[in-house]
Amino acid sequence: MNKSTVVILGGGIGGIVTANKLAKLLPLHYEITLIEKNEFHYFAASFLWQMVNKRKQNQVTSSLRKLIDGRVKILFEEVKQIDAENKLITTEKNQLHFEYLVIALGATVDQSPFSQNHRDVHNYYTVEGAENLRNALQKFRGGKISLIVSSLPYKCPGAPYEGAMLIKDFYIQRQLEKNVSVDIYTPENLPLPVAGPELGNSVKEILDAKGIGFYPLQQTTSINYNEKKIAFASGLSVDYDLLVLIPQHKAPEVISKSALADESGWVPVDKGTLETKYKNVFALGDVTSITIPGRWAPDKPLKLPKAGVFAHAQALVVSEIIASRISGIETNASFCGDGFCMLEAGEDLAGFAYGDFFASPHPDVKMKNAGIKWHLGKVLFEKWWLSPIGFTKSFYKMMIEAGAKTLGIPIKL
Ligand SMILES: Cc1cc2nc3c(=O)[nH]c(=O)nc-3n(C[C@H](O)[C@H](O)[C@H](O)COP(=O)(O)OP(=O)(O)OC[C@H]3O[C@@H](n4cnc5c(N)ncnc54)[C@H](O)[C@@H]3O)c2cc1C
Structure with missing residues (x-):
């Protein structure tokens, strides 16, 4: 059996951000392992442009290794079992022990x-x-x-x-x-x-x-x-x-059949820390189920949408919390519920929407009328995401701040 300290399951949006952030935050003697079944990462937001012939498949694809900090060990294997109680992960080739686990297996x-x-x-x-x-x-x-x-x-x-x-x-x-x-x-x-x-x-x-x-x-x-x-x-x-x-x-089968899932198949988590019912086992992004204020029909409570923007923000929070527990230095990192989107409207125009999904009595999201600037913002975001330079916070932060400024609303992200 291999020994590992922090294990991340899934190398999509949430897994990539977690791996790179932990690589910056954790002392070098901490081992970080990411397990992903696919050697390639596809940037899903660009599938929309691919379908209308504005992107080729190779323009929305990257080798996953290129996007992840070199100190992170990647196992290209399929996760078969998660035993959160005994802190064990089983793949088709390996068994790994973990002290901290981040589940970012997305939706199937x-x-x-x-x-x-x-x-x-x-x-x-x-x-x-x-x-x-x-x-x-x-x-x-x-x-x-x-x-x-x-x-x-x-x-x-x-x-x-x-x-x-x-x-x-x-x-x-x-x-x-x-x-x-x-x-x-x-x-x-x-x-x-x-x-x-x-x-x-x-x-x-x-x-x-x-x-x-x-x-x-x-x-x-x-x-x-x-x-x-x-x-x-x-x-x-x-x-x-x-x-x-x-x-x-659907939730991936390895999740829905595990003790982590609720009856819906998804993983309930604390909405601020993203911790599951097991200590030091976190889940984030599409695989989670987070109830938010409001209903879209009398018997239909709202759930936090499945979107990369949330997986990204949650990954930063979870990384801070794990680093803080390892170092013993307290953190007040907590997922705030804010999200944004550059909504493509055709004609190379996009609207910028930003808001608080934890707002009561229901999420409060505002959108600026569509313009070319936000379409270009989305293009830049795609280039930044797929570049092997590493995920610096500055571009991301700069873009959100510029958007929120045009809407005239304060941001928490
Ligand atoms: C057409 C389209 C457009 C989108 N546009 C936007 C947008 O504009 N903005 C936005 O915020 N979001 C957008 N999204 C949503 C966004 O892509 C997802 O919400 C985001 O990828 C979720 O991140 P995640 O890390 O939770 O899961 P994912 O990114 O899906 O990653 C999960 C990873 O886990 C791996 N995995 C699953 N099961 C196993 C297993 N058993 N063993 C090993 N590996 C496994 C998968 O291969 C995958 O790489 C869009 C999605 C689509 C399809």
């Missing part, structure tokens, strides 16, 4: 129950999905594009809406917009209900202005692939020529 995109192995059914939630959709959009000459949110929760509350706007823009650029309609069907009551009604209504106005149909409270029940028809629980039935599906998301 599940192709069922609405199988996507059909010619006219696509998604942009994986790098392969975005590539296939790009080919399909280029060949598509006219008809009805339906985008459905198949179930909740899903990653990035803005992504379905950004996707619809970018697809619409793709045909405007090619002067084919008169031949193509784009409609969104979602079980949600408003766009991004997790961000509060102000932002939801702002996004709805943009969709209306772009002629994108928005059909709320529509839970998909079945899809007839031969007849190209979608049925919803409301009784509504609609046709499509090309179907874009936001797939079902």
Whole structure:
């Protein structure tokens, strides 16, 4: 059995930030090990540009090793079991002991129950999905594009809406917009209900202005692939020529079958420290379940959205807490609930949204009207993220501060 001190599970957004931050904070004799099944890191936010032919696959991909501080040991293995009680991790090749554990295994995109192995059914939630959709959009000459949110929760509350706007823009650029309609069907009551009604209504106005149909409270029940028809629980039935599906998301099996998960399969954590019910075992990012103030329907409490911005901020907090416990020097690091997003609206424009997701009675997120500056900000963010220079806080902080200044609101991040 190998011995290890801090073990990080998952080398996505949360795992990368945790590894690099701990590498800076911990004395050199502390061993940091990251376990990730994939040697490549894909920057998911750029799948949206990949699908509309603004990025090639290699432009949204990096070797994971290049993004992680050299002192961090990486095991490219699949985590098979987490025994938080006995502080043991089992992979297909190894067993590791840990003193501190950070679980950043994300959410699994599940192709069922609405199988996507059909010619006219696509998604942009994986790098392969975005590539296939790009080919399909280029060949598509006219008809009805339906985008459905198949179930909740899903990653990035803005992504379905950004996707619809970018697809619409793709045909405007090619002067084919008169031949193509784009409609969104979602079980949600408003766009991004997790961000509060102000932002939801702002996004709805943009969709209306772009002629994108928005059909709320529509839970998909079945899809007839031969007849190209979608049925919803409301009784509504609609046709499509090309179907874009936001797939079902699940907690990775190694999590849902572990004692860390609640009945939903996700991991409940303390919302400030991100600690699980086991001491020195932390979980962050998409794999967690954090209830926030507010409801989007009478029986539907809001959960903190699954987004990289939260995984990132939580990773910094967890790293500070682990370093403080190791050094014995107290910290007041705590995840504050603030989040932001550069919402792509097509035509190389984006809006900047920032707000407090822990605000009561519901999250309070404001958005500045779309402009080219925030689109360029998002492009810069992508370049910064995929650069092997290392994750200095300065660019990140500078960008958030500039955004919050234009909104005239104080920031806590
Ligand atoms: C199209 C799209 C657009 C998006 N846009 C934005 C955006 O603009 N802003 C934003 O904030 N967020 C955005 N997101 C969401 C963001 O990508 C995720 O919320 C973020 O990646 C979550 O980070 P994480 O570390 O929790 O999980 P991930 O980044 O998903 O990392 C989890 C890692 O764990 C690994 N893993 C899983 N199971 C195992 C196992 N058993 N063994 C070993 N390794 C394993 C996976 O391979 C993966 O690398 C977008 C997502 C999509 C799909």
